[in-house]
Every structure is written in C-alpha cells, then in structure tokens.
Amino acid sequence: MGVPSLGCHCRVCRSQDPHDNRTRPSVLVSREDHHVVIDTTPDFRFQALRQGLESLDAIVFTHGHADHILGFDDIRPFNLRQKSAVPIYASKETLAILRRTFAYVFDGKPALSTIPEVTPHEIEGPFELLGTPWKPIPAEHGDMPVLGFRVGGLAYLTDFSRIPEASMPLLASTEELVLDALRDAPHPMHQTVEQALELVTRLRPRRAWFTHIAHDLPHRETNERLMRLGFPHVQLAYDGLSFEVAA
Structure with a gap:
C-alpha cells in the first residue's frame, strides 16, 4: 500500500527519515x-x-x-x-x-x-533481455503462483511466502539478493523478517536487501537490529537504491 499508509499516524508513517517514505x-x-x-x-x-x-x-x-x-x-x-x-x-x-x-x-x-x-x-522458461539471460524463479504468494527473476548476479523476489525446493538452485551464488520481508508478524502471503533471514542464511548471498516493507519496520532501527543479529550484509531496501551486478 506504500508508506506512509493512508490515514495512519504511526511513527513510521510520520517519520522524517526519507528512507521510510516507500513507493510500491x-x-x-x-x-x-x-x-x-x-x-x-x-x-x-x-x-x-x-x-x-x-x-x-x-x-x-x-x-x-x-x-x-x-x-x-x-x-x-x-x-x-x-x-x-x-x-x-x-x-x-x-x-x-x-x-x-x-x-x-x-x-x-x-x-x-x-x-x-x-x-x-x-x-x-529463460529469455534474453539487455543481452543477458533472464531466468524465471517460480515461487508462491499464498495460493498464487508468482515469478522472481535471476539476472546475472541479481536475484529479485518480491511478494512471496514460499519458494519451492525446485527453485532453490536458481538462487545459488547470488551477489545481490532482493527478497520479500513484509514485517515481523506472520502474514499468509508474505515472508516475515525472520523467514527472510532464514533464507539468507541458507543462500549466503554477498548482500541481501529486504523489500515490500510495511509500515511496521522503521528503516534505521530495523537495519541496526539486523546488525545486532549478525547480518551486517542485510539491510532494508529503499526508494532510489542502486547497485551494479555482473551480467
């Protein structure tokens, strides 16, 4: 729904930190x-x-x-x-x-x-854009089939609650992993922060970015918590984030 959320006066929706202003x-x-x-x-x-x-x-x-x-x-x-x-x-x-x-x-x-x-x-199946193979990654968003994508060193997986075991090899040796981490509380169609960290631990990307973030997660405080938990290479994504990956 984006942050600030309409009609909400929580501290994240009222935050002056531009990282807490999130488009879809x-x-x-x-x-x-x-x-x-x-x-x-x-x-x-x-x-x-x-x-x-x-x-x-x-x-x-x-x-x-x-x-x-x-x-x-x-x-x-x-x-x-x-x-x-x-x-x-x-x-x-x-x-x-x-x-x-x-x-x-x-x-x-x-x-x-x-x-x-x-x-x-x-x-x-795989297709080519920008002179680079794009590999679809089947995932599940509740009971809805969705796709993530592997493009060179990037794996992008927004809006999912489960990744089938057959899709896991497509996520091996990822440089930059962008994945769903809606909030801490369970949701039937999205990953929690805890579930996302379990996936990061298994896949061991060079860096990971959490996306599709609800207003439950303040940017600075959540990143500090991730550091304390032993995940210095994991942060919340934010509007305008950019990075380079190998094709």
Whole structure:
C-alpha cells in the first residue's frame, strides 16, 4: 500500500527519515542506454520521472496484483517517443490478468485517443533481455503462483511466502539478493523478517536487501537490529537504491 499508509499516524508513517517514505516495489534494470522495468506499480509514473527514465526496452511482470500492474497505462509516452510497441513478459496467468484489467489495450478495437502499445510474450522458461539471460524463479504468494527473476548476479523476489525446493538452485551464488520481508508478524502471503533471514542464511548471498516493507519496520532501527543479529550484509531496501551486478 506504500508508506506512509493512508490515514495512519504511526511513527513510521510520520517519520522524517526519507528512507521510510516507500513507493510500491519496482526495479529498473539498465545496461548502457537500454532499460527494462520489473512491474508497473501505481507509482510507476513518479518512479520513472524520479529516475529520469527516457526510454523503455521492455517490461517484465512478477504477478498480476494491483500494486504491481496498475501503472501500466503510463507507458504511453514511451510508445510516442519511441514510435514502437513495448515488449512485455509475463506468465500465462499474469497476461490473462493484464488482458482483463486493461481490456482496451488488447481488444483490438479502434481507439480515439492513445493507448499503450505492447507486444506480449508468455514466460515459459529463460529469455534474453539487455543481452543477458533472464531466468524465471517460480515461487508462491499464498495460493498464487508468482515469478522472481535471476539476472546475472541479481536475484529479485518480491511478494512471496514460499519458494519451492525446485527453485532453490536458481538462487545459488547470488551477489545481490532482493527478497520479500513484509514485517515481523506472520502474514499468509508474505515472508516475515525472520523467514527472510532464514533464507539468507541458507543462500549466503554477498548482500541481501529486504523489500515490500510495511509500515511496521522503521528503516534505521530495523537495519541496526539486523546488525545486532549478525547480518551486517542485510539491510532494508529503499526508494532510489542502486547497485551494479555482473551480467
């Protein structure tokens, strides 16, 4: 839902620390002058403006929940600037949700105004973007199948409660691991901080970043707690975070 949460007056929602001001999770993967976005959140337009994004080579979707797709219509300026459709990559289930939610994009009917122009690609296995293999990582978000992605040294896993054992080899030798850690209290569709730390202990990445963070976790205090627990290489992610990984 983003932080601050609407109508909430908790100390995190009232925090003056800019790290506690969190838009919905999305990632920009860039190589030279080419750019791929993972998920078009309701905050996509603001996020793209903040990062100075002027071109878009493709969009990759993790799943079809509202907080990961509702910025989809805001890709239109890239269609106009680039004079071409934007390739989108998603599972069969997520493509079905996109087609239902944004029927006007896919129904083929004449439009009096601009609509997003896209070329859909169903993810059935590894694919290539930015000259680099992208490996889908099947996971479970409650009872919903979702995808994470392995791109070189990066593994990105937002919105999940369980990773099947068959997906674990895809997470070996990770440089930068970005993973769901909603809060401390249990949730049926997300990992807790404790569960995320158990996964970090097993996978042993060089660094790990917790994402999809609720307003239960103050940024500075949580990072200090992670240090005390013996995880100096684990921190909460924050808006504007950037790092480089091997392709």
